[in-house]
Amino acid sequence: MIPMTTARMRDAVHGTLCGPEDVAISELSTDSRSIAPGAWFVPVTGERFDGHDYIGMALDKGAAGCFCARLPEQLRPDKAYILVEDTRRALRDLAGWYRGQFDLPIVQITGSMGKTTFKELLAGVLGQRYNTLKTPGNLNGDIGAPLTLLSLLPEHQAAVVETGMDSAGQIRWLGEAVRPDIAVITNVDDVHLAYFESREAICRAKAEIFENLRPGGLAVINGDDELLTALELGCEKVLCGLSAGCGVRVEALEDLGLEGVRCTIVTAKERYALEIPSPGVHMASLAALAVAVAERLGLTKDEITRGVAAYRPADNRLRVERLPGGRLMINDSYNANPRSVRADVAILAQHRGGKRIALLGDMTELGAAEEPGHRSVGRLVGELGIDILLAVGPRSREWMVPEAQAAGCPDVRWFENRDAAREDVLSAFGPGDALLLKASHFLNRFDLMADYLREYPFAEG
Numbered sequence: 001m002i003p004m005t006t007a008r009m010r011d012a013v014h015g016t017l018c019g020p021e022d023v024a025i026s027e028l029s030t031d032s033r034s035i036a037p038g039a040w041f042v043p044v045t046g047e048r049f050d051g052h053d054y055i056g057m058a059l060d061k062g063a064a065g066c067f068c069a070r071l072p073e074q075l076r077p078d079k080a081y082i083l084v085e086d087t088r089r090a091l092r093d094l095a096g097w098y099r100g101q102f103d104l105p106i107v108q109i110t111g112s113m114g115k116t117t118f119k120e121l122l123a124g125v126l127g128q129r130y131n132t133l134k135t136p137g138n139l140n141g142d143i144g145a146p147l148t149l150l151s152l153l154p155e156h157q158a159a160v161v162e163t164g165m166d167s168a169g170q171i172r173w174l175g176e177a178v179r180p181d182i183a184v185i186t187n188v189d190d191v192h193l194a195y196f197e198s199r200e201a202i203c204r205a206k207a208e209i210f211e212n213l214r215p216g217g218l219a220v221i222n223g224d225d226e227l228l229t230a231l232e233l234g235c236e237k238v239l240c241g242l243s244a245g246c247g248v249r250v251e252a253l254e255d256l257g258l259e260g261v262r263c264t265i266v267t268a269k270e271r272y273a274l275e276i277p278s279p280g281v282h283m284a285s286l287a288a289l290a291v292a293v294a295e296r297l298g299l300t301k302d303e304i305t306r307g308v309a310a311y312r313p314a315d316n317r318l319r320v321e322r323l324p325g326g327r328l329m330i331n332d333s334y335n336a337n338p339r340s341v342r343a344d345v346a347i348l349a350q351h352r353g354g355k356r357i358a359l360l361g362d363m364t365e366l367g368a369a370e371e372p373g374h375r376s377v378g379r380l381v382g383e384l385g386i387d388i389l390l391a392v393g394p395r396s397r398e399w400m401v402p403e404a405q406a407a408g409c410p411d412v413r414w415f416e417n418r419d420a421a422r423e424d425v426l427s428a429f430g431p432g433d434a435l436l437l438k439a440s441h442f443l444n445r446f447d448l449m450a451d452y453l454r455e456y457p458f459a460e461g
Helices: 006-013 052-061 089-100 115-126 144-149 170-178 199-212 283-295 303-307 338-349 367-383 396-405 418-428 445-456
Strands: 016-020 065-068 081-084 108-111 133-134 160-161 182-185 218-222 235-241 247-257 261-266 270-278 317-321 327-331 356-361 388-392 411-415 433-437
Touching: 006 016, 006 089, 006 356, 006 396, 052 317, 065 089, 065 433, 089 144, 089 170, 108 170, 115 133, 115 160, 115 247, 115 270, 115 283, 115 303, 115 433, 144 160, 144 170, 144 261, 182 199, 182 283, 218 283, 235 356, 235 445, 261 283, 270 303, 270 356, 283 303, 327 388, 327 445, 338 356, 338 433, 356 367, 356 396, 356 418, 356 445, 367 388, 367 396, 388 396, 396 411, 411 418, 418 445, 433 445
Parallel strands: 065 081, 108 160, 108 182, 133 160, 182 218, 218 235, 235 247, 327 433, 356 388, 356 433, 388 411
Antiparallel strands: 016 081, 247 261, 261 270, 317 327
16 A cells, blocks of 8 residues: 555545544554554454454554544554544545545456456456456455555556445445446356345346446446346446357357366457366356456457466365375365356266265355255256265255255265364275365365365375
8 A cells, every 4th residue: 555644544534533644554454463563453343343442452563543433532642543433434435535546447346156266367367468456365345345445556557356245235335435447247146145135136236336337437247147138237338158149259168177168259359269277167258258358458369368378266266186196176165155066066077087076065145045055956966976975064964965865876975064074085085086175165164174185195096
């Protein structure tokens, strides 16, 4: 972050400054435990915590000051305090002001699935020409997105900002700070039905991303999603996908199994023969979205082709990891929903030369889609000939396990939690085998299983 004074910060968030006006701040943090000396502390409030309780700790560790919705009883004369109505809003407003200091193209991304994968793919493509800032990891919420904007520096030439949601209005709220030149929706699915009454309601909430497009901005949409293609937008839009009506169209699609995907992307300007080094035919649709954005921003055919070919997935997102003895770990452990799990099971089913083992856990936040979603996964496991299903969690026991058994999976086992499955994973996962890890993240933490297996001393043969 370019240093700014406490007076400038006060004006940006329309707050009241108590303390010195000329303190220069170049870093913000919401974590009092790891805050750096001289940084600015942003105390946020959640259901079970209040960051205001940790203001003293942050200041003791050297923070120069803080936002606060209520002032501490005693103010330190060497520290600065900016009183605001809401600290999250203050962070967002500061990020919005700071974003306005930069004249560079910003791409905002949302979608039910594939946001982070697409963010990584697009940032890699744009990086062939531009110094591109991207959202770190999956920090796409009302804290992460503003902090991403506040990471902009003069050397940046473009930015890719991922935005997530769990309620209506959240994408609009973040968009007021991002103010994108290009806005992308990867897809709409039954991922948030615990918070929304229907997929249509999810679509309306995602479509808020277009409300804050800058003048002359472009909407880039998955043209294979009927809800998205039906949107009436007051801006230029381009549809991307396999459907005939797409302006950026996927042709000659080849599924290369665990090796990746080959396809041709056709636009009004060019034909792009692409090699995507990541499994799953869905990657072709994401590549089409990336081509649409990259063409808009002036990249050449060679830059786009090289950028797609250089794609590497983010941690725990459909990474094919090679372990001793020719074992393959398909690590897509970050999160899960029925559609993404079914896609991963289809990828696993293409493995040849050893057993196909699926370690699958409960999926959350599905609302009314919870039972049919788990059942659909179990049924597909049996239909595609997966050799072993290791299911974890109560939802999987009730719905996934019986469907897999009924559909013909020869070896179905259930475990209460991730650690209870460890010994069965080790005994089943032999040389030449492929193991899929997939579950909802915060409930199951299958990434910890991936870490364990990565370090385990497997025999070579």
